[in-house]
Amino acid sequence: MEKQKILDQIKGGLIVSCQALEHEPLYTKEGGIMPLMAKAAAQSGAVGIRANTVRDITQIKEVVALPVIGIIKKDYEGTPMYITVTMKEVDALVACGVDIVAVQGTGARRPDGSSAPEFIRAIKEKYPQQLVMADCATLEEGIACAEAGADFVGTTMRGYTPETKGCDDIDYAFIHELSEKCPAKIIAEGHIHYPEQAKKALEAGAFALVVGGAITRPAEITARFVSAIAE
Structure with missing residues (x-):
């Protein structure tokens, strides 16, 4: 899908993250669960899907025609980076046809010592047309x-890095500041649990939204209800 078509498709909309890690109840070795999640999201008005692993992305693209943000989560020794950390993961994502490759853009260094901006420049040099x-x-x-x-x-x-530890709620001021000062399109993701929060994130300046746990992780949703009842 061309860049402008993707921008038009996702602007102001909800991208649903369909992921299940190996320790989670919805994970299976053969897959097949996340495509159903993606299909349900598409039927209900999602404008895009975010997914992890080539297997899940490939299966999802077989059942929905929405743009896919692809990642590969993998731990590497000596770095806290774990979201699409090396060019090997980027190569695999590009090969399976993701519309947008997502990489960790935090301040830590990658295994080869490169910074996030250096890694992004390398991706753009190798794949000039690939959205990142x-x-x-x-x-x-x-x-x-x-x-x-x-x-x-x-x-x-x-909220997941040493510098932002304790940021456990959606930060509308941060979203607004990013949208004002950052030249890229801002996608609000993380700590969005309710529709009202999603709406406020867009009002704060987000170009689009990604919501995962509140939609596609039943264990997390159940825990939130149980915790509220206990209180």
């Missing part, structure tokens, strides 16, 4: 990744 999203935690990270060529900057990592 940087999952960031701070304004500085977002601006640096955008200036390096990231087409989208996500708030995905806010």
Whole structure:
């Protein structure tokens, strides 16, 4: 899908993250669950899908025609980076036809010592037409990744890095500041649990939204209800 078509498709809309890691109840070795989640999301008005692993992405693209943000989560020794960390993962994502490759855009270094902006520049040099999203935690990270060529900057990592520890709720002021100062399109992701929060995130300046846990992770949803009842 061409860049402008993707922008037109996702602007102001809900992208649903359909992921299940190996320790989660909806994970199966053969897959098949996440495509059903994606299909349900598409039928209900989602404008895009975010997915992890080549297997899930390939299966999802067989059943829905929406743009896909693709990632590969993998731990590497010596770095806290785990979202699309090396060019090997990027190559695999491009090969399976993702519309947007998402990479971790935080301040830590990758295994080869490169920074997030350096990695993004390398991706753009190798794949000039590939859309890239940087999952960031701070304004500085977002601006640096955008200036390096990231087409989208996500708030995905806010609250999950040492610098942003304790940011456990959606930060509308952060979304607004990013939208004002960062040259990339801003995708609000993380800590969005309710429709009202999604609406406010768009009003704060987000170009689009990604919601996962509140829609596609029943264990997390159940835990939230159980916790509220206990209180």
